[in-house]
Amino acid sequence: MNGSPYVIASRNSVRLTMLKVLAALVPGIIAHAWFFGPGIWVSLIVCTLLAILFESLALVMRGYPLRPFLTDGSVIVTAWLFALSVPTLAPIWLYATGLLFAVIVAKHLYGGLGQNPFNPAMIGYAVLIVSFPMYMTQWPAPIHLAVHAPGLADAFDLVFAGGGLISVDAYTMASPLDTVKTLLRAGVPKEEILANPVFGRLSGSGLEWIAGMYLLGGLLLLANRVMTWHVPIVFLLAVAATAAGLHALDPSRHMGAVFHLFTASVMLGAFFIATDPVSGCGTPLGKVIFAAVAGFLTVIIRTYGGYPDGVAFAILLMNVAAPFIDLYTQPRVFGHRRHEKPKI
Amino acid sequence: MLTAILVLAGIGLVLGAVLGWAADYYKVEEDPVVEKIDAILPQTQCGQCGYPGCRPYAEAIAKGEADINRCPPGGEDGIQRLAELLGVEAKPLGEGLEPKLKSVAVIDESTCIGCTLCIQACPVDAIVGASKQLHTIVADQCTGCELCLAPCPVDCIAMEVIPARLDNWKWRYPVIRLKQAA
Amino acid sequence: MRKLHTFNGGIHPPEHKAESNAAPIASLPLLPRYVVPLSQHMGHPAAACVQPGDRVLRGQVIGLPEGRISTAVHAPTSGIVSAVEMRTLAHPSGLPGLCVVIESDGDDQACPTPPLDWHGLPQADVLEAVRHLGIAGLGGAVFPSAVKLDKGKAGHIPTLILNGSECEPWITCDDRLMRERADEVIQGAAIMRHLLGAETVLVGIEDNKPEALAAMTAAARGAGFPVEILAVPTLYPSGGAKQLTQLLTGLQTPTGLLSTDIGIQVFNVGTAASLYRALVLGQPLISRVVTITGHVARPGNFEVRLGTPIQALIEAAGGALPGASGQIVGGPLMGFELEDEQSPVAKSVNCIIVKHPALFPPAPPTLPCIRCGQCALACPAELQPFELYWYAKAKAFDKTERYNLFDCIECGCCSYVCPSHIPLVDFYRFAKSEIRARDKDSQAAQIARERHEFRQFRLEREKREKAEKLAQKAAGKPASGAAAADDPEAARKKAILQAAMERAAKAKEGVQPQNTDNLAPAVEQEIQAIEARRQGTDASTPPPEGDKSPVSTP
Ligand code: SF4
Ligand code: SF4
Numbered sequence A: 001m002n003g004s005p006y007v008i009a010s011r012n013s014v015r016l017t018m019l020k021v022l023a024a025l026v027p028g029i030i031a032h033a034w035f036f037g038p039g040i041w042v043s044l045i046v047c048t049l050l051a052i053l054f055e056s057l058a059l060v061m062r063g064y065p066l067r068p069f070l071t072d073g074s075v076i077v078t079a080w081l082f083a084l085s086v087p088t089l090a091p092i093w094l095y096a097t098g099l100l101f102a103v104i105v106a107k108h109l110y111g112g113l114g115q116n117p118f119n120p121a122m123i124g125y126a127v128l129i130v131s132f133p134m135y136m137t138q139w140p141a142p143i144h145l146a147v148h149a150p151g152l153a154d155a156f157d158l159v160f161a162g163g164g165l166i167s168v169d170a171y172t173m174a175s176p177l178d179t180v181k182t183l184l185r186a187g188v189p190k191e192e193i194l195a196n197p198v199f200g201r202l203s204g205s206g207l208e209w210i211a212g213m214y215l216l217g218g219l220l221l222l223a224n225r226v227m228t229w230h231v232p233i234v235f236l237l238a239v240a241a242t243a244a245g246l247h248a249l250d251p252s253r254h255m256g257a258v259f260h261l262f263t264a265s266v267m268l269g270a271f272f273i274a275t276d277p278v279s280g281c282g283t284p285l286g287k288v289i290f291a292a293v294a295g296f297l298t299v300i301i302r303t304y305g306g307y308p309d310g311v312a313f314a315i316l317l318m319n320v321a322a323p324f325i326d327l328y329t330q331p332r333v334f335g336h337r338r339h340e341k342p343k344i
Numbered sequence B: 001m002l003t004a005i006l007v008l009a010g011i012g013l014v015l016g017a018v019l020g021w022a023a024d025y026y027k028v029e030e031d032p033v034v035e036k037i038d039a040i041l042p043q044t045q046c047g048q049c050g051y052p053g054c055r056p057y058a059e060a061i062a063k064g065e066a067d068i069n070r071c072p073p074g075g076e077d078g079i080q081r082l083a084e085l086l087g088v089e090a091k092p093l094g095e096g097l098e099p100k101l102k103s104v105a106v107i108d109e110s111t112c113i114g115c116t117l118c119i120q121a122c123p124v125d126a127i128v129g130a131s132k133q134l135h136t137i138v139a140d141q142c143t144g145c146e147l148c149l150a151p152c153p154v155d156c157i158a159m160e161v162i163p164a165r166l167d168n169w170k171w172r173y174p175v176i177r178l179k180q181a182a
Numbered sequence C: 001m002r003k004l005h006t007f008n009g010g011i012h013p014p015e016h017k018a019e020s021n022a023a024p025i026a027s028l029p030l031l032p033r034y035v036v037p038l039s040q041h042m043g044h045p046a047a048a049c050v051q052p053g054d055r056v057l058r059g060q061v062i063g064l065p066e067g068r069i070s071t072a073v074h075a076p077t078s079g080i081v082s083a084v085e086m087r088t089l090a091h092p093s094g095l096p097g098l099c100v101v102i103e104s105d106g107d108d109q110a111c112p113t114p115p116l117d118w119h120g121l122p123q124a125d126v127l128e129a130v131r132h133l134g135i136a137g138l139g140g141a142v143f144p145s146a147v148k149l150d151k152g153k154a155g156h157i158p159t160l161i162l163n164g165s166e167c168e169p170w171i172t173c174d175d176r177l178m179r180e181r182a183d184e185v186i187q188g189a190a191i192m193r194h195l196l197g198a199e200t201v202l203v204g205i206e207d208n209k210p211e212a213l214a215a216m217t218a219a220a221r222g223a224g225f226p227v228e229i230l231a232v233p234t235l236y237p238s239g240g241a242k243q244l245t246q247l248l249t250g251l252q253t254p255t256g257l258l259s260t261d262i263g264i265q266v267f268n269v270g271t272a273a274s275l276y277r278a279l280v281l282g283q284p285l286i287s288r289v290v291t292i293t294g295h296v297a298r299p300g301n302f303e304v305r306l307g308t309p310i311q312a313l314i315e316a317a318g319g320a321l322p323g324a325s326g327q328i329v330g331g332p333l334m335g336f337e338l339e340d341e342q343s344p345v346a347k348s349v350n351c352i353i354v355k356h357p358a359l360f361p362p363a364p365p366t367l368p369c370i371r372c373g374q375c376a377l378a379c380p381a382e383l384q385p386f387e388l389y390w391y392a393k394a395k396a397f398d399k400t401e402r403y404n405l406f407d408c409i410e411c412g413c414c415s416y417v418c419p420s421h422i423p424l425v426d427f428y429r430f431a432k433s434e435i436r437a438r439d440k441d442s443q444a445a446q447i448a449r450e451r452h453e454f455r456q457f458r459l460e461r462e463k464r465e466k467a468e469k470l471a472q473k474a475a476g477k478p479a480s481g482a483a484a485a486d487d488p489e490a491a492r493k494k495a496i497l498q499a500a501m502e503r504a505a506k507a508k509e510g511v512q513p514q515n516t517d518n519l520a521p522a523v524e525q526e527i528q529a530i531e532a533r534r535q536g537t538d539a540s541t542p543p544p545e546g547d548k549s550p551v552s553t554p
């Protein structure tokens, strides 16, 4: 028999939190489907099912009850974040490999829900981009720019059969971030690069809308107190500040703050990935440091690194540092005079 | 080439200086390890570890002659703390050793013949009485080592488990309702 | 109007006050038997001063205070003491404690206690009277009030806070008390103010009790000294002594110190009223207001004589309704489940909630901590509860202490908000009691070590002496004559015998008395040590109204 309290906030549960996160992703997903075709639905469903399969497998092997852990929704969040971070319409084995690492290795080998030191979705992404860089750069083009916009049937075909009917080049193109990076390094003037129709007003055509929708969903989560402001706001500020700084140093070679904020997975990362409480920092000051450094690293990796996007690596790097940051940022406790760090 | 060597040497020097300073600055006066081990041992002085008391056992551990899992009165908690202190893995209690509930010895005063044999056996002088007089055990000082049981010629000493009272009651380890249906 | 401050976190659990706060405080019929525990307060239990067969009068002392932190226990009615024995207490452990059982004779004859001229008498005399009138904090921590009213070396404690916040759900005993006996509370505050030398008197009441606020404001007008009645926002645990102190003054009681160290003393409003009744009306503490609510026919508040079986109280409220599933003593956030309905009401019992699965649904299954940080946002002690949980679960007690486990007031806010439904506070209580037990064990081990070392030394010395004697004998024998040889031999034997006897005598004198006489102070010391540690946590030792303040005071 347990002691008090005998009442708990019944409306507060892991499941509800996860459901809110999923709901906040929906606007972004709809925007995605609008600009890039219905393929995203296929990859979302495939990833969700694969993740649930792996999760059940891991739970059974570890002798845990399925029901509370499958219904907590955390694995679906992982699956969706993963699906939204990797190119849509990749072959199913690619998804399976990524999720295998995300769910089995990154999550369950480290102890399951609440124990993983790294963000599972980002581990899945990182494994893929390191192992299969070719596939990971084949982003579908916005429908209005693609030679052949894949419909639902094409999507199934691409995912399950590896695509036979249409060629990869027919529907994919280099992402705006890639384009900018490669061409800027090649010394092409910025104006010329931006003339490419793949760019929109803020960043990538269509992509900017998706990012905007993530921002909207994230702000709703903030308003709902699913998370505190520290991580998302500081992360975005850090990205903006770093980008603006580089831009100020050499406007001809660096994109501005707005471009960085609205490209690729910065918004997704700010509100949905860096905020993962399990692998992030727990103290308020720790969260600020975590997000600031992650934001800074994102832009640095984007600008100087070899991989197309820096969000995943920046966050994974900070995951490593999180426990350490926590240790040194313990808040002042009631009635204590100053910050006393717990001695290890 | 020369610059590189100089830079590396410089870095080495600086780091060395910092380390040296830190070692000095953060130095703490440490008890010798025997003291620290002895501080963890329960001081029951029962000899179940195979040494004539806690301190000899502590010395043996410090010298690396004895394992850390030989002390039953210390229990799991004691082993855990020793493991932490010495930076080794905790392990279950050694073979043939049984964990024991905390208890005290009680002398049946109607049977005691006042032989003083138990007094000589008690490692902490917790038994009072003189030759040919009743002996009594001072419950507060008794460590529950059971060393007085064997010498008694009339078997009048028994161990009594200390019962749960309001002043020694503890909260149990919480039950986690993991597998219960929602 | 004084500017109110805020504390970190806090929660808004459903209040459930309306069930029991409508009806006036009722009284219970005289019962045939009362079981009065001797340990109703924090500190050392009172020592029984009656024997089976004695006749006692209402208000007669049946247990005398022992040690500094203790207070007297009185007979709730007149009658015959039928037993002084172990009975189950209303305590989380459900363990028995020593009780005086009184068979009432139905006369309810009072033992005359003259009123005390608290204004004119020296401070020490008044405090001694308070101690012998059995006054202890009625907020739930039941710390002996005489200790808290002693202004000590400071010579004066400028601020007196009365805690009428009553922040725990369901409980309404302080609400009713303030509505009906506001004058008594204010009169009690006058005595406290006098004893402490306080200039400022603040009364904190949650703003969900407008009637109590109005009654207290009206009573304060006629107080004859300045009293500020302040409405604090309804936010659990505003009734925690430290939280209320911060709300009203903006000051945080430094950890490891008492609130008196920053010139503040906190009492529950019920304590003030009982102090007035004791000193001015000559009524020792033999009854208190108890809320009985939840799944009973007629929830309400009763003036209950201490020693009343809880069962009788439930019956007075019309009995438990069908489907009742146990009782909670105290509030739902800091109370505990009652093991035995026959346990008596003691000074600490402020509320009995009869449970029903619909009112208190069983907790959903626990998931692992996802480090969401909601517990930290809710924690009024500004701790990082998930870190504490992590280490407490792993039994890494040293770590929990470094993460300031002992600053936790066990308010339950963290468990309340946790989306993984982890019984966090259970882990903290577990860790705290393990650490206390470990400290106690290591003290005992230290004593054992010293005694063992002394014994080794003694044996060594005896061996040496013996060897010396033998050597002497061997050396002396040939030289001296036969007669002379006899002599030393006899002398030696005699010396050994004498030494042995002396040792034994010493052991008897020196050792035995030590462990009986020293018992009380030792226990007391330990309590003080625990208190000193808790003070940060629950409430300050003597000062604030106790470690369970939120429970209680709410
Ligand atoms: S086994 Fe007995 S003698 Fe040995 S260390 Fe443990 S308590 Fe001391
Ligand atoms: S509220 Fe519960 S799940 Fe969240 S951090 Fe605290 S203990 Fe962990």
Ligand code: SF4
Binding pocket: C375, C378, C379, C380, C381, C382, C383, C385, C407, C408, C409, C410, C411, C412, C413, C414, C415, C424, C425, C428
């Ligand atoms: S029970 Fe302790 S840790 Fe939890 S909220 Fe209250 S003070 Fe904080």
